[in-house]
Structures are given as C-alpha cells and as structure tokens.
Amino acid sequence: MELITKTKLTFLKNAWYVAALTTELDTETLLTRKIIDETVLFYRKEDGSVAALRDRCPHRFAPLSKGIRSGDEITCLYHGLKFNELGECTHNPHGNGKIPKACAVKSYEIEERDGFIWIWMGNRSKADRSKIMDCSVLSQKPDTAVGHIYMYNKCNYQLLTDNIMDLSHIDHLHGPLINTGGKLSPLLPNVQEEGEVISVRWDWLAEPAMQLFAVHLPRPEDEANQYFQVDWHAPSNMHLKVAAVQDSTDYTNDGLELYDFHIMTPETEFSTHYFFASARNYLEEDGEYNAAKMAGMEQAFIEEDKPMIEAQQQEMGESGFWELQPVLLSSDAGGIRVRRKLSELLEIESA
C-alpha cells in the first residue's frame, strides 16, 4: 500500500490575471469563468464598467450566474438573496429581512484596458494597477491593425509559458508562415531580469525573413535583420515583439514590427485560459490582412502548439516538472529563469 500524495496547487493570488476579452461581455451577459480554481461571475454594469463577484452564493453555494439581474444587482435564483456589485447583500427576503453579517460574496478589483478585462484575485487592498502589463499599443493602433483571441487548453499554464519563453520551438514545430528556418536554436538567447520583468531575446540574420514578413519587405528574397523579444510579467503574462528590417537596425521606424500578447490564466491546475492579442506597425489600415493574419496565428496555435502541449501534459500526468528530471538545453534559459522566479514569488506569498 502506498499513500497518494499530490503536489500542492500553486497559483499566485496577489496577481493580475486576464479574465476575459472586452468583446466577451455585452450588457446582458452573466459570464461565469473559473480562475485559479475560483468561479467568478462577470457582468457589465449600467455605467459600462465591469463587476466581478465570487460565483457562489454564501447561503447554499448556488452559482449567482444562474441568477437574475436588476440594475447592477444580482438576485440569487435559488432563495432570492440580492447582492450589489460590491458583493454586499442588499436584500434578504427571508423572515424579518435582517441581513446576516457574513452574508456577502467576495468582489474583485477589475481593470478593463486595451480589450482585456483584468482581475486581481488576492487581497483587494494590495491591488496596484501600475503592475498591470502595458498593452497600450493595442489601443494606439487602429482597429484594422489589432486582434484578440481566446483559446482553451487542457494543460498546466506553465507549459504554455515555457512555450513562449523558448521560441526556439518555432524552428521545429511550426509551418512555413512563421518558421524561423533553424536560425534560433543555435543562438544563446539573451536573458535579462529588470525589476520584476524577465526578458529573453533572439537577434538573427534571416535569409530570407520569416514568410510572414518577407513579402512585405522591400526585397522579399533577401536577408533581413530579425529579432524576437519576450517580456514576462508574473504570473504568466507575456509581451512578445517580433520584427524584421532590411538595410537598417531601426526596426520600429524602418521595419515591420508585431506586438503580440500571450496571456495565460489558470483555470485549474490542468486547464488554462489563453488570451492572445496582436497589433503591428505596417499595413495598419488593411482590415482584410488583419483578419487573415489573426486567423493564421490562431490556426498555427490550434494545429501546432496546442496538440503538442496537451500531449506533453498527458505524458507528464500529474507529476511535477522537476520531479520528472527534464534535460535542459541552452534554449531553456528564459523559461527556467521564469519557473524559478515564479517559485520564489509563490514561496513569498505563502510565507
């Protein structure tokens, strides 16, 4: 006989997570979504801002998302307790109507920006909006140069973080549109830590550039300077810049630059909400190109990354990452730095 043991669940609570896309929440919807193992109800108030409440009535644990909305208040459908957007109970139809002190639900700090609805899962008093990853480029570019996608994955969120922190996988896993032709793997990625941001960067000479860029460069067949830079923000939010330029090193002014955001929000230990958004500095007014580019990115993820990462999870089962003794390669530098940092932050938080 052996005891079953289980690695402790490890989510940062004092952290900003993307809970939903702006487009997922119209004025009617009661959206329920599980974030780091807590079900949360999201709805848009009459002033257009977003409210978020624990999706669990304190009386008998019915989901408030099954309830009825009136103004900015939600009435639990099971026995009629009513809650406002702060989670305070405003009406108890039972007995003398007195509201028990404990009769309240947790409400969450929310910030909506740049097409994302961010949620702070921990202590509200510690919520610091200045810590939200800067995605403002998504608002600065015209709609025809911006897109947002939501995807669902059956894996631990750290496998998805690893995927972005080690972009050498593009050499091997991806089809021609974004393939890097084996150029990334030989490079030692440049890993930097500044404040709480960990960056990893690859610079290389491509000949020709990635197909995605090549056709929009002056000389499609010729060599181009390229780079990837990923900036990781805890717990699993990443800004990825991808660029190509010819006859210059000023990517932003002379070249083609993509501003991608890969944001992973754990649902449970083995499932993850994946939010992807992208803007660019070229063909900014071309809505048709924009749609095709977003569709191409989604397809690449769904057909190439997702099956690989879910298979990886399947093979790992419920074992921990270090427990399986992974062999580390030079391209792992960024991902491993992030895993170590996250472990530190988790230890600090649980201390």
Place this chain on the structure above:
Amino acid sequence: MELITKTKLTFLKNAWYVAALTTELDTETLLTRKIIDETVLFYRKEDGSVAALRDRCPHRFAPLSKGIRSGDEITCLYHGLKFNELGECTHNPHGNGKIPKACAVKSYEIEERDGFIWIWMGNRSKADRSKIMDCSVLSQKPDTAVGHIYMYNKCNYQLLTDNIMDLSHIDHLHGPLINTGGKLSPLLPNVQEEGEVISVRWDWLAEPAMQLFAVHLPRPEDEANQYFQVDWHAPSNMHLKVAAVQDSTDYTNDGLELYDFHIMTPETEFSTHYFFASARNYLEEDGEYNAAKMAGMEQAFIEEDKPMIEAQQQEMGESGFWELQPVLLSSDAGGIRVRRKLSELLEIESA
C-alpha cells in the same frame, strides 16, 4: 506536498430506502441498482413478491443481474453457481458439487407498498416494517388521482432533502404553476420534532392561490388559505402536503389537497435516485388532469430544481457542507434540524 483526505461516506444502513417503483419490475426483469454504494439485484418471484440480492457473485464478483433466472433462482452466468431468493447457494456445478460455507450472497428485507419497493440495507434482524413512512394515501385514491416518477440526480442526497425542507425556494426558483409569489420567505416556518419525524410547516394567505389550485377553487381570483407541510423521516424520505381552501379552514373536506412524497435514495456520495409520487383529494376521477399534473411536476423538477441543485453540487465539489461555512437564513430552520438529526443518527449507528 499535501495528503488528500476525504470526508467519510455517511449513509445510514439500518434504514428503509425506496429502491424502485413497482412499475419498474415486471416478472421477467433482473433489475440492478446501486443503493448507498452497494449494487443490488431485484426481481419479482413467481408469487409476485420481490426478492433482492447483493448483485455480486461471491465467487468472482460477476453481477448476478447478468445471470439466468429459473423459477425463483438465479444462476451466475460466469461459472454457474445458483442462488435462491435468500441468497443461499443451491447448486455448485464444480468438482464434487459441495457448496463452500461462505458461498452465499446477502439478501435484503423488502417491502412493497403503495407503488414503492422499499429495501432495508442493514442488519435484517433490525428491519421493522412499522418504521416505513406511511404512503397509504397513494393506494387509497383511485389510479386517476395518483402518479409515480423516478428521476436521477448527480448530487448528494442531502442537497435534495434541503430543497424540500426549505420550500421558500418556490418563491424564487419556480415558474407560475407552483409559484408562491414571495409569500413563504417572510414566514418563520414552524418546525416540530415528534418521535423520529421532523416537520416543517408554512401557513399563509394567498391572493390569489397558487395557479395549480386557483383555477379549481370557487373564486379563482380571490384570496385563499394555503399551507405546506413536510414530514421528514430518516434518512431522506419526505411526505409533503400542499393545500388551499376558501371560506373555511378545513382543507381536507372543503379544500384542495395534494399528498406528495419526495423520497431520496443515495446511489453514491454524489448521485441520488429521486422517487416522487403524488395523490390528491379533488378531480379524483380525471385521468387526463392527473397526467398533465404529473407531467407538470416532472417538468418543474427537471427544468428548475435539478439544474440548480446539480450546479450547487458542482460548486461545492467534494467539500463538506459545514466546511464551506454556509450563511443560514430563517427558512433553513427545517433543513438544518434534519441535517443535525441525521448526523446524530449516523453517529449512533457507527458507534
């Protein structure tokens, strides 16, 4: 690392449960049903009475329900051991045919009454038929005034008990047919304990009466006296009386009265067999009304109660009820009294 712990399973064994409806068992059927985590085989003997055996052959644990019936005996299909309705082995085709002492299956005390097949899951010597909840009204009324329904639910049986013990939910959860228009919630339900029965009762003045009754009262639009009374019998068997009367307080003789039975039989910790039956004292000969009324009750349960209670279970996960620290309201008085009583009985039984 943390150890996974699990709340102990808690079913009363020395108790009467409804295992099936009379109509589920014809003379051919070998019905298998899991009751408080034990699979049981039910069949109707040649004399019409019901036999119940543990549905697990003592040899290699094949289900006897896959076996072959001859007279009142069942032959295991795997290696041919034969058992009578007492669970005694009557034939061993192997070797010299001697029957090993331990070669027997548990048989159960059964009582069939009023359209229900009751089973005693514990020690047979303790089975006392006088403890079976009185449902005789189901036999006293004509067939055109009686109906029985079986429903299956993915939740702990105590959530279904709570649902009936706190009928204030009708104010909030249910559609017009049985809605009580917010009249119940403000009342303090009258909770009584007499012997081993816990009763909860609501009396109110409705204007008009519940739609179900109103159209059959002398003055459909006018006010009526109404009451609900639930009598709970351990472990999870409830008799609910619902009535309306105008210009009188004699519900039974002057008014409309429903005699409902809500009987919950745990299958496993998180799944429950729900048996519902109903009779009435009005339109007793109207079979068409009867069918429509039963269909309406079933629909209300399937569309309104069941999704809510299963969602509640989903949200509670495998956590215990008290562990989640429910906020209690005045309407919980009956349900909580029942939960406490059941805990006491479980402690006594396991002592």
Place this chain on the structure above:
Amino acid sequence: MELITKTKLTFLKNAWYVAALTTELDTETLLTRKIIDETVLFYRKEDGSVAALRDRCPHRFAPLSKGIRSGDEITCLYHGLKFNELGECTHNPHGNGKIPKACAVKSYEIEERDGFIWIWMGNRSKADRSKIMDCSVLSQKPDTAVGHIYMYNKCNYQLLTDNIMDLSHIDHLHGPLINTGGKLSPLLPNVQEEGEVISVRWDWLAEPAMQLFAVHLPRPEDEANQYFQVDWHAPSNMHLKVAAVQDSTDYTNDGLELYDFHIMTPETEFSTHYFFASARNYLEEDGEYNAAKMAGMEQAFIEEDKPMIEAQQQEMGESGFWELQPVLLSSDAGGIRVRRKLSELLEIESA
C-alpha cells in the same frame, strides 16, 4: 476523515510482453502504445526490424511518436532533438550542439516472431530470448490455417488470465459453437508446475464433441475424446490447446487440434491489450473456414467474455482481489496457482 490508500501497482518489468501484432507496423507507422504504464514508440527500421523507444522526449516530455522520422532516427517535433534506434541523442540543434549526458531515451529489447512483436520492459541485460513463449506453430502452418487478433479491454490483466486458466466458464458463459455442455465443471482440472510454466488440463468424453469440432469429425453425432490444456508463462501469456478425436487417443495425428495463444499485456492497472492467435491441424488450406473461425472466436470473446469480465472489474472497483475474499471453487485451481506464482515473482523482482 480517512486517508485514501491504494494497492501498489504490480507489473513485472523483467518480462516479455507482446506489444503489437506484426501487421500493426508497416514501414511508415510511428505506433505509440502504453505498456505497464509506460508509453512506448514502435517503428520498423529500414532493415525491417522493429525499434522501440520510450515515447517521451527527455527534454520536455513531448511524445516522440509525434516526431519526424528520417532513416532510422526520430526527431522530436517540439525542439528538434534527434534520437537513434538505441535512444541515443544524435543531434542537438541548440546552442553549441553539445549533447547533455542525460539526453537519451530508454530503448527496449524487441523480438519479432510468429506474428507478434515482443518487448522486454525491464533491464535489457536480463532479456533472455529463450524465455519467450514458443508460438512457432503459428509460423509452421500455412497462412490459411493461422489468424491473429488484437482486442482492448477495460479491466486488470489478471481477470483475463483467470478467464483462461479456468475454462470451466465455457460450460456456462458461451454459446453453442464452443460450449462444452457442462462437462468441464465437474472435473478436477489437472494442474502441473514445470519450471516456470503452470499447466492446467481437462480431459473428457464429449457426446457429441463441441460443435466447432463435431462437424469435422468422422461421426459428428457420436462421442469423442476431448481435452483442453493451458500452459501459462509469466506474466500473462498462455498457450491453449484444444482437441477432439474419435477412435483414438492420438489427437495430433488422428484428431482435430487447435493451437491458441491468449496473451495479455497490461496497459494500465485497469486496462489491458489482449492478443489472440490461433492455428490448427485440419482444413489447413481452407482460407474461408479460417476467416469464419477467427471471426467466430472474436465474436465469442467480444460478446460473451468481454462484457462479463468488464462488469466483474466494475463491481470490484479499485479493490484488490484477495481483499474482496472470493469464494474458491475446484475449477479455480489453475488460476489461483498462477496468481500465487505471479505474486511470488513480483515480490522477488521488487526485493
């Protein structure tokens, strides 16, 4: 609260298992199959022989079966590590290309014979091909007298072993084609242990012979000598001979003889790969009869054995066999001897 405990997984590692049929592996296929809880990749090398590698890249645990084959090497699709058929890493595209010492996957000893691909799951140095069960009759007979089948079962492999070691079940479970008419159960099966092989044998006089044989005997309606003999080889590989003869005791020369192989390979504790093959000494050139006979065997198994054994597993749940205190019958002699032997071997191996 109670701790969940779990019986230890018990598979022999230093043992030969059938992993696949020869026909399952053409020259292109990357076949993945889980054997005793390990995922293994199988492919046919350019020389036609079979390679087997742990189907888990040592870098990030991606399945190599999702990789790309070139010659006899496999490149992991996720980050491009390349492995040869010995599991050695032959190319690391990352950084300076140095191959970390630990960068290798387990490879397995393989032997392909008589339509089966055998795998040795333990220490390669202990792999002794002379220990592989002799199935050579499958190669000695013409194709028209031989067949192979693969079946998948949701049960522990030992339940399938029990099924073959106690053929008295044929008296009770099976339809007319292979029914033994109650003749086996009264016999005390003759159990022998010789070296590491445990044999169980039934000899009886059938009147008439099993339907399968009767029509091919000189006098179909008359009595015939018959026997069943099963030779068990650890861990769960069985050779079953079935025969009938009239006016002689020389089954092989004067009678009809079937040479069946029942080989169980655990996938997990509760799922099993079942390989069945059969040859015979009569109608050897009749391909049509061969196809019908194989189809009949498969149908008997799928419709009769499989549902019973899976139901047995369902009823046993995760409990251990002895823990459930089975009642033993005389026909269990062979199966119990095998269970005891297997326990001994498991103890020796884990010592």
